[in-house]
Amino acid sequence: MRLLPSLLAVAVGSSFAIQANEAESSVERITVQGDFRQQSVQQLSGSIAVVSEQDVKRTSAQHLDDLLNQFANVNFTAGASRGRYIQVRGIGERSEFVDTINPSVGILIDGIEYSGLGISGISDLAQLEVFRGPEATRFGANALAGMVNLTTKGPTATPEGKFSTTLANYDSRQLAGQFSNSLNEQVGYSLALEQQYSDGFIDNAYLNRDDTNNIDEFTGRFKLRYQPLDTLALQLITHFVDQDNGYDAFSLDRNRTTLSDEPGQDQIRSKAVALQADYSGLPFATVLAQLSWLTADSDYGFDEDWSYAGIHPDEYSTTDRYLRNRDQLTLDYRFISTPEGKLGNSDWAFGLYAANKSFDLTRQFWNWDLWQADSFVSALNRTNAALYGELSIPLNTHWTLVSGLRLERYDDEYSDSSGNAIENHDTMWGAKLSLNYQVNQQALVYLLASRGYKAGGVNGDALSKAADGNLTELLSKASFKPETLYNAELGVKGSALDQSITARVAAFYMWRDDMQVKGWLNPDSGPQFAGFIDNAGSGRNYGIEMENRLQLNPQLAVSLSASWLKTKLGNYITLEGDDFSGREQAQAPRFQYSLAADWYITDALLFNISLQGKDAFYYSDGHNAQSERYELLGARLSYQLNNWELALWTRNALDQDIGVRGFYFGNDPRDGYEPHVYEQFAEPRRFGVTASYQF
Template sequence: MRFIPSLITLTMAIPVVATAEQINLDAASLERIEVQGDFRRHSVQQLSGSIAVLTDDDVKRTSAQHLDDLLHQFANVNYTSGASRGRYLQVRGVGERSEYSDTINPSVGVLIDGIDYSGMGISAIHDIAQIEVFRGPEATRFGANALAGMLNLTTKGPSIAPEGKFSATLANYDSYQLAGLFSNAINDSLGFSLALEQQTSDGFIENGYLNRNDTNNIDEFTARFKLRYQVNQHLMLQLVTHLVDQDNGFDAFSLDNNRTTLSDEPGQDIIRSKALALQAEYTGAEYFTAFGQISWLDANSDYGFDEDWAYAGIHPDEYISTDRYLRDREQLSVDYRLVSTPEGKLGNSDWVFGIYAANKQFDLTRIVFHKNRQFDNELIRRNLAAYAELTTPLNPGWSVITGLRAERYDDDYADTSGNQIQNHDTMWGAKLSLNYQVNQQALIYLLASRGYKVGGVNGEALSKAKDNDLAALQTKASFAPETLYNAEFGVKGSALDQSVVARVAAFYMWRDDMQVKGWLNPNSGPEFSGFIDNAGSGRNYGIEMENRIQVNSHLAVFISASWLKTKLGNYTTIAGDDFTGREQAQAPRFQYSVAADWYITEPLTFNISLQGKDEFFYSDGHSARSSRYELVNLRLSYQLEQWNLALWSRNALDKDIGVRGFYFGNDPRDGYEAHTYEQFAEPRRIGVSASYQF
């Protein structure tokens, strides 16, 4: 690891060699990427914490059409599928991998325009203006959904003059994408933006039994609308509306562990969601600026699959089953905060104070065909939180940031097995950051933070314990909240002309009452009972870096990399397997991304990226691993006035990349011998895109 101290030294040295005259240059020479998700807008180079930002240019570089296509670019970020799209995120090795009968609280949340989409999966990114990845606990800012981090997405909004972009893409696997974005001002105080997108694909699976190639298809429509109203000099209102209509198939797992399935009843991954948010900003008070948001989301999903992965008649010892989850989710949340103005400082400290409240209801109907069994449950969760943050300058260049959030949650749970359980707890999160702003181009920080996420009820385990009289499952009725402590040291630096930008962070995280996924196989067959358990503790530590180098006017290079070491604390599964001291799931030891933009001529650009990831365990409850992989993306684009034409390839080397894995027996042809079964990401993609922008 000799490169680590060398890199830190280089990063610190970049701006230090500048002359005093250069240091006093206007701030316009600084990198202009501002983080939208923090309490105040800051340049990513001047904000303590490990934060990665992707803009529209980064989306184009890899010809990304979905968030899945972008996540490989982030250091220490991973994801799990188990559905038609990647749905569950992990940061620094922390995060969930599935949600079946029991409602989970994600360790890594997702916000789109301030609306909580955590655990739902995301469709369109065509109108995304910026994607921010907060790595490490962000409880003060985001609460219980940011135990390990947060993805904050901001879409493009209204403009003061007519602006638009229309694009079309054709690709292999009978894929196409149509997208449009238009924004304008109706008058001096009212403006709007509208974004529409349709994606369609046959998917990447051949169903050998049905002789079809579209059982894992993609069919997604997304609409987003913003209306911004400047009421007067001091008050701005914005209405945000989202609509998602996803009608995807789900037929991803094969008994032969390849892309050819034998299912006679392929599954589905359907989501219908609509969301509204009303945002307000008031600047008329002398001592503070007031921000507020009320948001509502209603989502219905139908997720199911052929549980036996085969057809009737494949073997005399077969079983035939489908598993289906009908889930309704409705949430209402309010978030109000006051942010100090220069006149409103406490002494010489800037401050933030806010309150947050949410009411969420989750209704589930699970239908298991071979048992002719239906299981219903309902969870109502109420959250109430107060938070505050102080930024205190100490002397020239030095400052301290202190943040605190206290949150109460109350759960009411009921199901068809007669279980009625109430859970509640009061949790708290905090941050303490010591910052040294060497000059406008360099920041050194030392950060300590505490994150949390709520506990819950193992309703499926309780119901099966009653059905099968299993005392072991009866002990897993509930699981406790988890706490994560993080210590972090970081350095950020950039050259005055922005030819070099570098960020590096080293961290050590301690997980207490770590939540892990447990499984019990009561009848030694293909049916499993899942539940969430608490391991004693966990350790996660490592380093992550991001660099941009403008070699010359024709060549720019982008490098991100991470190294991660994780360990489970005292953890023995309900089946008696001891995994104490083993690496945690979804935690590859290294990841990297190297990309280059080569401007061959003024209109002609060639983009290439190489991304790699080490192998990792798929679960904390078994030892199945993914394979290490390298991913190559290519793009050749031509700019002709307002037109852009591109020929591209993703996963150009056609690698099989595992995005979900299980270890159990599901094949009657070999006596249900246990195997590692994997779901694979997209194979080689080749396509052409055309866009018109004005």
């Protein structure tokens, strides 16, 4: 732990280097969009990482998967064509099969909730923020461990546009365009379109194809801003995503060559509309409101045996398919105090939140008890209502006490084709208390305590298997309880006036109560599995994370983010009798780091290089299979000529096999179904060229 004092010293030392207070207002600052008030990241308590459009270009990122490795204490899993589930500080889901789960780490795009759906298209990214630690006051039940908040580009006062095209190996192509303008002083608009295609990184030897795990995604976003009054601004946001990806990722030979005769699919078609209002006509507060609606249909399926008919006399040959429909309507109504509306000298925020979400599932699978094709249908309707508020009390010119509270109620109505009809409900609360010492506008020391929560739910898969009469032990797992997370955090943020040094460090200790873990029951070691969510007694997660940037000279800048994490499962014994009490939690690597350098060789020629590393981690809380430690090397060389830019790039230049999902069981009849660690791998070595024109 000697590292902590030295890091704090760097941050505090850089902050005290600031001398010219009268010049501070002229310094460009990163403004956090996801907070109640748009504040500089250096003035906001909590561990927040921010990525801009320039950061995306540095790594030639084309998807959220390509960005997440540069964040300290952030991990993700795939289990589909894309990484869809995010873990922060070792906490987060890894999959969603039969049972609907409340995500521990949510995803917002322009204020619309996409948790569990992932992100398609980041070419129009304006800013991406990763909140680490419980953020219940701001975001509610979907931010037990953190929140990913993405803001896309919007209307502009003058015409602005960008068009880009990318060609890469594995027959990969990307075409993207954005344009924004104003019709007059009151009306502005923006439009962003993107199409991505790739054969994917799998060879199917049985079908003699290399595109069974392909990527085929279209994303469209449109914004219309209207300001009828000086005190009122309205914005209409529309999103459309058409994802028609293949899914053929797991190999019996545990490599990138599959034998599936019925490769699966990972299709999502979603539409979303949001209406935002910003009203400043009240003397005491600004009113921010958003009404949003989203509908998504998904078709996710795979070849369950990962092989073909005739591979072995002891084979089985089945598929598993999940057809989902999701509809959600949310309302967030927020009052933010103005200088005239302060309580004494204290700023405040107060909000109302309401949501109605429905999740309908049809699963088509092989019923091993009936020895025939079967289906399972379930419906979950969830309503949420919440009150929340935050109060910021200045104690003197440097010290501020910030407190926040959120009360949230959820009511579930669940039914399924097995005859189950269950109603669940609970009232949950989250809070924060932060003592901030603002050295000046660019340096902050804070001590934070926060409480987060996530909703419980119904184990529909366990109930349906128990109804079949063979797995009656699953009756004890009919439902699972909400989880609570307590967080204590000490953080330091500092930057030099000229931004030549920026440092952010946070040390934290988190206690998980009624920790939700994924459990599996496989009583006969055959192909039949029953999945369910279980509650372990408790869990502990503690560690440190930092982000630093150093401008060595006008031509060279170096960035470093790193984290160290220690986790521990509480009392957890599976239904099969395996005792994992005290073991490290899943998806929680001990260390992560990201080192990057930007070198302006000339005014027009820029070279970027990055190295990311991650320690091994367990794939699940229910078995001991682990990933391999790895390093990712990337580079980019770009040339700017007037409005044109040409870039040559590579990702995973060392061509390492990076596991993004892992299971441990037997699935190969050729060796008598001996258990193995089966992994889905991220992209191999990539290289390509990108040309763009911006005006």
